[in-house]
Amino acid sequence: MDRSGRRDVPHDSTGRTSRGDPDRSVLLPDLDGARRRSRPASSPPVEPWKLPTELVSDLVSADVGRRQRVCDLIADDTASPATQEYVDRLAEGPWWYWILEAQWPAVVESSGMRAIHALDTSGGLLIMSEHGDAVAFDPISPTGVWQLLTMILPGDHEVAFGGATGSGA
Numbered sequence: 001m002d003r004s005g006r007r008d009v010p011h012d013s014t015g016r017t018s019r020g021d022p023d024r025s026v027l028l029p030d031l032d033g034a035r036r037r038s039r040p041a042s043s044p045p046v047e048p049w050k051l052p053t054e055l056v057s058d059l060v061s062a063d064v065g066r067r068q069r070v071c072d073l074i075a076d077d078t079a080s081p082a083t084q085e086y087v088d089r090l091a092e093g094p095w096w097y098w099i100l101e102a103q104w105p106a107v108v109e110s111s112g113m114r115a116i117h118a119l120d121t122s123g124g125l126l127i128m129s130e131h132g133d134a135v136a137f138d139p140i141s142p143t144g145v146w147q148l149l150t151m152i153l154p155g156d157h158e159v160a161f162g163g164a165t166g167s168g169a
Contacts, residue, residue, distance in 0.1 A: 043139040044124025046083040049074055050134040059090075060097040060119070067091055086123045096120040102152045110158035116148050 051059065051074065058066040071091040075084045089095070099117050106112030117128035119137065127140040127148070140148075 043141045043144065044082070044086060044126070046086045046124070046126070046139050047078055047080040048136060048138045049078065049083065050131060050136050052134055053130075056128075056135050064091070086121065086126075089121045089123045090119070094122065100149070100152065102154070104154050104158070105160050107158060107160055110154060112154075112158075114152045114154075116145070116152060118145065 051070070055070050055073070059070040061067050068091045071087040074087045078084060097117070097119055099115055101113065101115040103113045104110075118140075119126040119128060125140050125142065125145060126137045127145070129136050129138070
C-alpha cells in the first residue's frame with residue numbers, strides 16, 4: 001500500500017489479476033481503510049472559447065503537430081493562465097474526445113437524433129456545441145454531463161408512438 005491509501009494489484013487486459021508482471025498493474029483505492037468523504041467534482045477553471053469548425057478535427061487529431069498548432073492558437077487568444085494550462089495538457093495528452101449519440105425514428109417534431117460532444121483531459125471536461133460556423137468549448141462538471149445525458153433522451157412528442165394509448169384494439 002502506498003501513502004495515498006492505494007494498493008498495487010497486477011491485472012491483465014481482461015481485468016483479472018496478473019501476478020508477477022509489474023508492467024501490468026493498477027492502483028486501486030484501499031477499500032478496507034476509513035470511509036472517505038466524496039465531494040462533487042467541479043468544472044475546470046478555464047474560460048470558454050470558440051474555434052472555427054474547420055479546426056476542430058485538428059484539435060482532436062492523433063497527430064501531435066496538428067493538435068499543437070490549434071492549441072497554440074487557443075493559448076495565444078486567451079489571457080487566462082488556467083485556459084493556457086488546459087490547452088497545454090490537451091496538446092501533451094492524455095486526452096479523450098468522445099461523442100454520445102441517441103437516435104430514434106424521426107417524426108415531424110424531431111430530427112430523431114441528439115448528441116453530446118466532450119473533450120476530456122486530466123484538467124477536466126469541456127462540452128462542445130455548434131455556434132454558427134464555430135464550435136464552442138465550455139467547461140462542465142461530471143455532474144453537468146450526467147444532467148445532459150438525461151436531457152438527450154427524446155420527449156413523448158418526438159417519438160412515433162408518443163401519443164399512443166395502447167387501446168389494444
